Amino acid sequence: MLTRKQLELLDFIRTRVEAEGVPPSFDEMKDALDLKSKSGIHRLITALEERGFIRRLAHRARALEIVKFPETTERSGFKPRVVEGSRVDPAPRPSTALPVEVESAANAMAIPLMGRIAAGVPIEAIAHVSDHITVPNAMVSGRGAHYALEVKGDSMIEAGINDGDVVVIREQVSAENGDIVVALVEDLEATLKRFRRRGNMIALEAANPAYETRVFPDHMVKVQGKLVGLIRTY
Template sequence: MSINKKENICMRKKQQEILNFIESFYKRNRRFPTLKEIASHFNISAVSTVHEHLEKLVEEGYLKKVKRGIYELSYNVWSFPIIGYIAAGNPIEAVNDLFEIIDISNLLDSHNCYALKVKGNSMIDEHILNGDIIIVENRQTAINGEIAVVLIDNQETTLKKVYFEDKMVKLVSANPNFEPMYFESERVRIQGVVRGIIRDYKSQLKRKG
């Protein structure tokens, strides 16, 4: 059956919508949708129609078929191109050649992580500002010098660099206005270690304004 130009444009639009849905579904659920879930989302009665769109996306290199009824993205949804340098001091020559891909999937992988919103400025010298969102790996151990979420006396939590000294734990701020704190090791529990920071630049501007 021949497809006219108008029909072809409609098919491509639907394929783009399906691709966008697969991306957003994966980000929410950490798995890829089934054909039935895609059909249900778009109110498509025939699963074979979904299959046709997915096979086209496979041909174009956007998807790969891993098993019956399951298709995965052939690219990482958390990857972005680094296209050059930008000067934060003196201006430099503009260079826009693509030379590297940055993959932040390890930062945003939520299987063993959680997020916290920072209150206060005790970690500013580590570039963690009031209002930032930190991504925390959920674990109960830390290495000397790591920035950790610490529970003190099962009552208070704080974000500090941790150092283990004999039977004591030293909690160090990244701000000269705050003195180090010392606690007996049994009073301190590590609840996670910082893996990254998310900063909403517009929100920062609002707070300054």
């Protein structure tokens, strides 16, 4: 799965290679994606390379080779949707097993599993559905779409969120102080943290003293959703 920015960059590189026979420079990629620094491009390139979509050729300037392109053509970004399930999956994956018994299909709903979210140092924002899981209707009550993310890291352990847990998120773009949210930082990275507004600054607080609170100007942080449920496998 790729983020919206990763997809944009991969598509831009492919278009330039097809049109001119050579990849764009880092400056051209930065301008095309409207980023403020080339460090953001470096992180995107590294992520694409790690996922096997591109290859950097040694000892050649501006040498990027596209290895593959995602099968999906979705470009809409972080737009999870709710799918109402008519039955409970007969063989759920171990990592998404429910700690409660769903008595009937009428009491359950399938929601998209969007991949992993960092409870630690932010990782790339999630943009595409990787699977679906079935959860009790009570967990997704209320207005708005819901989606699930697998937690990576231990920065929220004192809030009862462990590495490997699956969190259920209600999609929304605002938050109250103290809410645990999915926060998108600089349109590049996503993390699960407690939200605090301090004037025109946003603090993303960990629930583990080993991690420092990270503070950003409010225009650099976008709330993607609020934590409303937790699924744990024992």
